Amino acid sequence: MAQSKIIENLAKINSIAQKYSPTIVAVTKYYSKDKMVEAYHSGLRHFGESRATEAVAKIDDLDEEIRSNSTYHFIGHLQTNKVKKVVGVFEYIHSLDSMGLAQEISRQAKAKGIVQKVLVQVNNSYEETKFGIAPSQLDSFLEQASSLPELEVAGLMSMAPYIQDEKLLRKLFAQMRELKEKFGLKELSMGMSNDYHIALEEGATMIRLGRILFE
Numbered sequence: 001m002a003q004s005k006i007i008e009n010l011a012k013i014n015s016i017a018q019k020y021s022p023t024i025v026a027v028t029k030y031y032s033k034d035k036m037v038e039a040y041h042s043g044l045r046h047f048g049e050s051r052a053t054e055a056v057a058k059i060d061d062l063d064e065e066i067r068s069n070s071t072y073h074f075i076g077h078l079q080t081n082k083v084k085k086v087v088g089v090f091e092y093i094h095s096l097d098s099m100g101l102a103q104e105i106s107r108q109a110k111a112k113g114i115v116q117k118v119l120v121q122v123n124n125s126y127e128e129t130k131f132g133i134a135p136s137q138l139d140s141f142l143e144q145a146s147s148l149p150e151l152e153v154a155g156l157m158s159m160a161p162y163i164q165d166e167k168l169l170r171k172l173f174a175q176m177r178e179l180k181e182k183f184g185l186k187e188l189s190m191g192m193s194n195d196y197h198i199a200l201e202e203g204a205t206m207i208r209l210g211r212i213l214f215e
Contacts (some may be wrong), residue, residue, distance in 0.1 A: 025207065
């Protein structure tokens with residue numbers, strides 16, 4: 001059964017992750033609401049989605065018990081015209097990557113009377129295909145973002161390149177930890193199915209797992 005498969009997968013992940021006590025974000029963006037329900041009953045409480053409209057519909061369709069006892073993370077690139085849908089539904093937005101986006105999140109959070117937690121996406125691998133703030137720009141970006149009302153900069157997020165080079169991955173993850181510590185931030189979201197164990201060793205507080213949990 002699918003549920004026992006998730007439980008089995010989670011046990012393997014926890015055998016590595018437990019000593020680091022990370023938040024395991026189950027990336028359900030490619031999976032149905034039923035998979036989310038199975039994951040919840042397997043003990044998971046944090047869920048990651050990346051398509052605003054579909055995600056909100058999926059969350060709205062959950063039973064009240066699951067919906068109210070779960071924490072939602074928006075982990076995909078967020079367009080400013082979708083901010084209104086996302087603010088207040090997702091406790092964390094992992095993909096703050098521009099000042100215009102920060103200002104719109106702040107505006108919508110203020111309108112809804114809430115404080116929205118965000119993670120600043122950092123592109124420390126300098127991949128042209130990835131969004132994110134360059135490390136050299138982070139100081140001024142954080143200063144500006146932190147001054148916006150109803151916006152709480154809770155930490156940083158990165159997406160490492162999909163490579164087998166453990167030495168390079170470790171270097172990139174270590175740099176992210178150093179940036180987190182430099183700016184006194186709480187959360188560091190990094191590490192996915194193929195590299196989460198390295199990310200944990202280098203200081204991740206949140207890991208985003210999809211395939212390794214569900215398949």
